[in-house]
Amino acid sequence: xxxxxxxxxxxxxxxxxxxxxxxxxxxxxxxxxxxxxxxxxxxxxxxxxxxxxxxxxxxxxxxxxxxxxxxxxxxxxxxxxxxxxxxxxxxxxxxxxxxxxxxxxxxxxxxxxxxxxxxxxxxxxxxxxxxxxxxxxxxxxxxxxxxxxxxxxxxxxxxxxxxxxxxxxxxxxxxxxxxxxxxxxxxxxxxxxxxxxxxxxxxxxxxxxxxxxxxxxxxxxxxxxxxxxxxxxxxxxxxxxxxxxxxxxxxxxxxxxxxxxxxxxxxxxxxxxxxxxxxxxxxxxxxxxxxxxxxxxxxxxxxxxxxxxxxxxxxxxxxxxxxxxxxxxx
Amino acid sequence: xxxxxxxxxxxxxxxxxxxxxxxxxxxxxxxxxxxxxxxxxxxxxxxxxxxxxxxxxxxxxxxxxxxxxxxxxxxxxxxxxxxxxxxxxxxxxxxxxxxxxxxxxxxxxxxxxxxxxxxxxxxxxxxxxxxxxxxxxxxxxxxxxxxxxxxxxxxxxxxxxxxxxxxxxxxxxxxxxxxxxxxxxxxxxxxxxxxxxxxxxxxxxxxxxxxxxxxxxxxxxxxxxxxxxxxxxxxxxxxxxxxxxxxxxxxxxxxxxxxxxxxxxxxxxxxxxxxxxxxxxxxxxxxxxxxxxxxxxxxxxxxxxxxxxxxxxxxxxxxxxxxxxxxxxxxxxxxxxxxx
Numbered sequence: 148x149x150x151x152x153x154x155x156x157x158x159x160x161x162x163x164x165x166x167x168x169x170x171x172x173x174x175x176x177x178x179x180x181x182x183x184x185x186x187x188x189x190x191x192x193x194x195x196x197x198x199x200x201x202x203x204x205x206x207x208x209x210x211x212x213x214x215x216x217x218x219x220x221x222x223x224x225x226x227x228x229x230x231x232x233x234x235x236x237x238x239x240x241x242x243x244x245x246x247x248x249x250x251x252x253x254x255x256x257x258x259x260x261x262x263x264x265x266x267x268x269x270x271x272x273x274x275x276x277x278x279x280x281x282x283x284x285x286x287x288x289x290x291x292x293x294x295x296x297x298x299x300x301x302x303x304x305x306x307x308x309x310x311x312x313x314x315x316x317x318x319x320x321x322x323x324x325x326x327x328x329x330x331x332x333x334x335x336x337x338x339x340x341x342x343x344x345x346x347x348x349x350x351x352x353x354x355x356x357x358x359x360x361x362x363x364x365x366x367x368x369x370x371x372x373x374x375x376x377x378x379x380x381x382x383x384x385x386x387x388x389x390x391x392x393x394x395x396x397x398x399x400x401x402x403x404x405x406x407x408x409x410x411x412x413x414x415x416x417x418x419x420x421x422x423x424x425x426x427x428x429x430x431x432x433x434x435x436x437x438x439x440x441x442x443x444x445x446x447x448x449x450x451x452x453x454x455x456x457x458x459x460x461x462x463x464x465x466x467x468x469x470x471x472x473x474x475x476x477x
Numbered sequence: 478x479x480x481x482x483x484x485x486x487x488x489x490x491x492x493x494x495x496x497x498x499x500x501x502x503x504x505x506x507x508x509x510x511x512x513x514x515x516x517x518x519x520x521x522x523x524x525x526x527x528x529x530x531x532x533x534x535x536x537x538x539x540x541x542x543x544x545x546x547x548x549x550x551x552x553x554x555x556x557x558x559x560x561x562x563x564x565x566x567x568x569x570x571x572x573x574x575x576x577x578x579x580x581x582x583x584x585x586x587x588x589x590x591x592x593x594x595x596x597x598x599x600x601x602x603x604x605x606x607x608x609x610x611x612x613x614x615x616x617x618x619x620x621x622x623x624x625x626x627x628x629x630x631x632x633x634x635x636x637x638x639x640x641x642x643x644x645x646x647x648x649x650x651x652x653x654x655x656x657x658x659x660x661x662x663x664x665x666x667x668x669x670x671x672x673x674x675x676x677x678x679x680x681x682x683x684x685x686x687x688x689x690x691x692x693x694x695x696x697x698x699x700x701x702x703x704x705x706x707x708x709x710x711x712x713x714x715x716x717x718x719x720x721x722x723x724x725x726x727x728x729x730x731x732x733x734x735x736x737x738x739x740x741x742x743x744x745x746x747x748x749x750x751x752x753x754x755x756x757x758x759x760x761x762x763x764x765x766x767x768x769x770x771x772x773x774x775x776x777x778x779x780x781x782x783x784x785x786x787x788x789x790x791x792x793x794x795x796x797x798x799x800x801x802x803x804x805x806x807x808x809x810x811x812x813x814x815x816x817x
Contacts (some may be wrong), residue, residue, distance in 0.1 A: 184574035185658060187646045189619055192573050192642075196620050199573035201592055222765065304580050341581040362585040363592040382585075385738070386777055394741065405744045409779050413747070416778030 168301045171227055194372075201362035202370035206422070207470035216418045216455035217463050218449060219381065220266040221254060223335065224248075224281065228271040228300040232400040244431050248278035251434020256284055258439055259291075262446045269296035269335040269358075274320040282326050288324040292459035294333030294358075295319055303342035308451060312344055312423045320352060323456065333460050335359050339383060350376045356464035358383055364422050379464040382427055387413050388427040393438065403441035410445055418452060423463065536715075541689045543705035544713035547722060547809040548764050556798035559726065559765045559805050560756070560791060562609040563701070564598060565678065566590055566624065570614035570643035574680075576704035587773050591621035594776020599627055601781055602634070605788050610802040612639035612678040613702075615665040624667050635754055635801035638697075640660050647686035656691050663695060676802050678702050682726055690716045692721060699724055699806035701767065708764035709809045722806040724767055730755055731769040736780070749783040756791055763804065 184192060210217050227244025230236065250308045259266055268285050270293060275282055285291050297303075298315035306312055332355040336345060339359040346369065349357055356379040357369065369378045385391050387410060400406055410426060417424040433442055434447045449455050458466075517523060542750060549785075554557050569587035572579045575810060602609055611628050613636060618625055628634050640646075641658035645781055667673045675698040682702040689712060692700055699722035700712065712721040728734050730752060735742045742748060752768060759766040773786060791797050800808075 150612070164692055181648045182574040182642075183577040184570075184616075184642050185649065187573075189616070190581075192616055193620065195573060195579055196584060196588075199585070200498050201585070201588055204592075336582070343577070343578065343580070346581065360582055360585040362588040364589075365593075384777065386779060388751050391738075399741065400743050402744075408746065409744065412779040412782050416782060422780075460600070 151465075160420075161429060169435070179309075192269065197225060197370065197373050199341060199360070200370050201360075201380070202368040203374050203471065205366040205368060205467040205471045207467055208289065210421075210454075210456045210465060213454065215421050215425050216414075216416065216452035217456045217458055217466075218414070218465075219423075219458060219460045219463055220259075220264065220446075221335075221425060221427050222252075222266060222268050222381075222433075223296055223429050224252065224268055224270040224274055225296070225300050225337075226274045228274045228297075229337075231273065232299045241368070247429065247431030247434060248274075248281055251432075252281055253284065253432030254434050254436075254439050255428075255430055258443050260288060262443065262450065264446060264450075265290040265292070265293055265459050265462075267292040267358075267460040269294045269333070270323065271296045271298060271300045272319040273299040275323065275326055279326065286327065290459075291321065292331075292333065292461045293327050294331050294335060294460070295323060295354075296335050297337040298322075300337040302338060302340055303336060303345055304340050307342060309342075309344040309348075312342060313348055316348055316352065320400055325380050332356065332425065333358060333464070335383075346371050346376070346378075350378055353466070354378060355462060356381055358425065358460055364417070364420075366423055366463070368471070379468050381423065381460050381464060383425055383427050387425065389429060389433045389438070393432050396461060407441040407445050411448055412447055414445070419456070425460070482507050519756075521740055527564055537711075539715050540686060541684060541701075541703065542713045542725070544711035544718055545813075546706065547709040547711060547813050549809055549812040552763075552796075552798045553800075553808060554798070555796065557763050557794075557796035558756075558760045559798045559800055559808075560759075561767045561800060561805055562602075562607065562770070563726075563802060563803050564595075564609060564611050564770050564775075564786075565593060565639055566611055566613045566773055567639070567643050567680075568614075568615050568617040568741070568773055569620065570617045570640075571680070572785050573616060574642040574644050589623075590771065590773030590776060591617075591624055594772030594774075595624055595627065597776050597778075598772055598784075599631075599724075599789075600768075601785050601794065603631055605785065605792070606633075607788060607792075607799040608633040608801050608804075609696060610635040610637055610676065610701075612615065612637050612676075614639045614641060614643040614660040616642040618665065618669065622669075625666075629670065633801075635676065635803045636666060636670050636700075637674045637678065637802065638737075639668065640680040641665075643680040644796040645681055645683055645776070646679055646688055647683050650685060652685075652691065653687060656694070659695060659806060660689055675699065676701060677728075678804065689719060689721070693719050698722060698810070701726055701802055707759065707762070709805065722810055724765070724802050726767055730767060732771060732775045732780070736774050745780050745783040749787050750786055753790060758788075760794060760797070765803070 167364060224247060226247040230240040230244055268291060282293065282371050285293060300321045301315055303312055334349050334354045334357045336359040348369065358381040360380050361382055361384055363382055367380050369376045369380045391397050392406045414424050433439065506657045521528060567587065568590040569584050572583055572587060611634060625636065628636060641662045644658055646655055663674060677692050677697050677700045679702040684702055684713050699723040703725050704727055706725050710723050712719045712723045756766050775781065
């Protein structure tokens with residue numbers, strides 16, 4: 148009898164261990180476990196909050212040539228990399244991404260040439276390797292910047308692996324360096340998502356600036372664990388991004404006219420405040436006909452005001468860093 | 478012996494059935510978007526209310542209910558309408574409460590509320606010379622301690638409670654913990670502002686079953702988390718008056734549902750038209766308008782412009798009383814005392 152019971156207990160125990168780990172949300176459902184922060188000390192919360200945070204504000208007294216505002220047009224050339232990364236190989240998502248290389252980017256480059264303004268392009272290495280002509284086209288005018296945007300648009304917090312993250316970052320830097328002929332100075336995390344390891348890795352890689360955080364409208368020096376890193380942040384925002392509005396099937400406001408209105412009033416206030424304006428777009432999203440038209444109208448509106456400095460993020464980061472140094476030594 | 482064996486066998490069968498069922502249930506969410514949601518009960522279990530008697534349902538609904546209306550015959554100086562601009566300075570608190578290891582980018586999104594959102598809002602309120610009420614989780618205030626003195630500077634604004642760390646009270650579902658966190662927040666603000674706060678707004682506007690008692694015990698003047706009316710009312714609990722003034726809120730008059738990450742309508746122009754319509758009817762009906770904003774949401778450049786335009790629109794009408802929630806609560810309590 149005892150053996151029978153023991154045997155049965157063993158069966159139950161092993162059956163239970165076969166149950167896949169309950170998904171996190173379920174495991175934590177109910178009570179304070181669901182809100183771990185409610186039980187943490189303030190010191191603990193500060194450690195979490197200030198692992199990566201806004202340090203010294205880098206707002207220059209004036210922009211080059213007395214300009215009132217600095218404008219960075221930035222394009223994340225993701226194309227199909229997010230689909231390839233996730234193994235989402237449907238013809239619809241792959242071809243929708245491919246459009247970025249085929250029509251989106253060329254149309255954007257023609258518009259930028261017509262308006263004679265520079266831009267920054269953040270390109271996952273795989274995206275560049277799949278359509279190498281893009282790099283040549285971007286470099287042709289000599290005005291634009293190319294920055295790092297991961298190896299294959301990997302989601303770093305989901306990866307959650309310092310060694311893998313480092314391997315892909317190094318691989319991406321090596322690939323892009325070889326393709327563009329110099330080491331890129333700017334970093335933008337795929338989906339703007341830092342993992343807990345990202346800040347240290349991009350600091351160690353010697354990047355001049357990052358453009359993935361939202362702590363301010365002005366440029367700032369990133370602090371890591373309360374210490375200045377020397378890395379400049381040129382902050383981004385979903386409000387001034389095309390994807391949340393136009394996203395493939397779940398865009399919240401697919402009217403280019405209303406979206407450009409939002410982008411424009413963001414600019415108008417930045418202009419009044421003498422600030423920095425970073426707009427993020429994607430060739431496979433904004434490169435479409437109805438949207439490039441809206442973007443060009445916006446550029447024309449900005450150009451109609453006196454004292455607008457259109458620049459690459461590289462140029463802006465160098466400028467605010469130099470100005471910041473001057474202020475600090477004063 | 479034989480009976481024991483049968484019991485054990487039944488146990489084994491039940492255990493393996495449970496294992497099979499629970500594995501099947503766990504497989505389901507992998508395809509569903511909300512993989513963190515617990516499997517929903519089915520049938521009558523999903524609708525507990527259908528098996529309750531009317532008396533039981535009345536009891537269930539009576540825990541926190543609208544009592545008498547508290548709109549006075551006239552607002553101060555014969556004003557037609559009371560307008561309260563309220564700002565919930567959540568910043569990073571909700572994220573720090575929910576996540577055991579919150580990530581830098583979403584944290585920076587909340588941090589914006591302190592670095593840019595609030596200063597821009599305060600400058601605009603100064604410029605328009607209108608008061609506002611600020612509901613602040615104590616943790617948000619502690620992480621950016623410059624905020625409280627900045628709000629206090631003009632002497633116009635109110636600072637009130639919004640939890641310790643924007644805790645979700647129904648999720649916490651624990652009276653003692655809820656009381657501990659509220660008292661901790663009251664203590665924090667009493668110390669940093671020099672005045673004990675009198676108003677409460679629950680994190681996510683979500684009161685738990687214990688909240689009314691906890692708020693009453695803390696001796697607060699008013700709450701601003703409920704939605705039963707467009708005008709001030711007294712909160713009732715289980716048929717009795719609580720003495721707590723409710724200054725009701727509404728999702729329609731909030732910025733988060735429109736602009737939030739899954740925002741439904743991110744066009745500031747269209748959203749502020751909704752607020753304006755809400756105001757126009759409040760003005761006609763002579764009651765109150767309570768607007769709720771968040772510095773990390775509405776403090777952005779393209780949105781503050783429209784908020785200022787709305788204030789200008791309201792100021793252009795005669796008889797609009799801009800006030801803090803505290804001023805409104807004191808006024809309605811005092812003018813309607815003993816009228817029933």
